[in-house]
Amino acid sequence: MRTHIYHVDAFTNELFKGNPAAIVKLKKWLDEDLMLKIAQENNLSETAFIAPIADQLHIRWFTPTTEVDLCGHATLAAAHILFTHEDFEGDQVFFQSKSGTLKVYNNFENLTLDFPADTIQAIKELPELMKLDAQHVVKEVYKGKTDLMFVLDKQKDIEEYLPNLALIRQLNCRGLIITAPGENTDFVSRFFGPQTGINEDPVTGSAHTTLTPFWADRLKKNKLTAAQLSKRGGNLTCELKGDRVFIGGTCQTYFKGELFI
Template sequence: MPYPIYQVDAFSSDLFKGNPAAVVLLNQWLPDETLQKIAMENNLTETAFICPQNAELHIRWFTPTTEVELCGHATLASAHVLFNHEEIEGDEVTFYSKSGLLRVTKNDDQLVLDFPIDDIYRVSELPAMMKARSRDKIQEIYRGKTDYMFILSNQADIEDFVPSMDIISELDSRGVIITAPGKDVDFVSRYFAPKCGIPEDPVTGSAHTTLAPYWSKRLGKTSMTARQLSKRRGDLVCEIRGSRVLIGGTCKTYLKGQLL
């Protein structure tokens, strides 16, 4: 039977910017191998699969090569699809996931993710990074649940950073976040995850569960503006609320169709 499929540009108010995600609506789970092949065929950074179970909405995310435990932009895109194309009632949707309960609230044209804050800690020098071209610009290194985070001096360093994908692939992490103070926003970042089949992710919602608590402490504020400086770019608003981080952004639908 055919399944509805959408492609949505997340964390952008304009088409062809932000981070594109596929959203597939299922009535029952397909085999994991099939889900992975669909994600590989879509060839986007993430494909989200939504499936109802016992009156609950469950969500899973796949890159072209692997399943991940948390994805921000594809969750935002999924909520956008439900609110704008599937006519879900109310202003809030709750997803059950491998990372626990994830809520997305509609606030005018903005959608707000409610995600758990990442636990981060400072780590000593990574020997492999000694070979990276921009090593001298890395001031501090932190580790979260799934990613390393490198602190750089300024926005220009983020824009000019040349990652070594081979080295990043060798690290014991999902990927690497680089971040610095922004010129027009509180902080900027980029994200690299070649091990997951994503050399550079355009806009990474889940990375901001790591970024937001760091910058909140450093800047002494709980509400912050952020920009991911990939080629497509994307804008986010982050707010710390206890052990949660609210991550806001907008979406645009690029296509809808049927998956045969």
């Protein structure tokens, strides 16, 4: 089998920044074990596979170690290659996924994900994790559908945080979000997911389904700007509309090739 494979940097207008994803276009699903092996070979935080099934486009995401239920940056990247390289007609694409129907809109300046908003709740059952280190004390802890979220005081706390990956790996969740008010954006964040083979994710679109409703309520505004402060970094626009979160960004294609299986 030969099929197209793409490498795309998502949530950035510059190559070598944002979050890289591999996109594999299929005519039908491969065995899960083979898709995982492809993701391991790519060795990126996510590889997205897209395939037409019963006249609908379906999408699945694999880290180098496991399949995940939702991935924002790889969905944005998948829409980017359809609009830019695959002659997709129209200004919106619908993906069927394990997290329901996901929409991506193309306004020709950026792409916008239409994702379900996360439901979060405050928790206090993690006293051993309330202290990140001697300088940074967590005052609020929340749990969403898949992730835990720690709220810190200021952007500098997010920038300086050195994760204890061994401790984070013990958490019963997909990963850990840390967040604080931003200096030049409404909020900033970082994301750590050693449980799924991603020590630190460069830009995590799906985490913003948790971050957006939290900060929309905290700041009393529904349109927000965000930055993820990883080494590569990335910028997003976020909007809360009812039970949906709209996450906007741009993508850059690094390469297009052929996959030989």
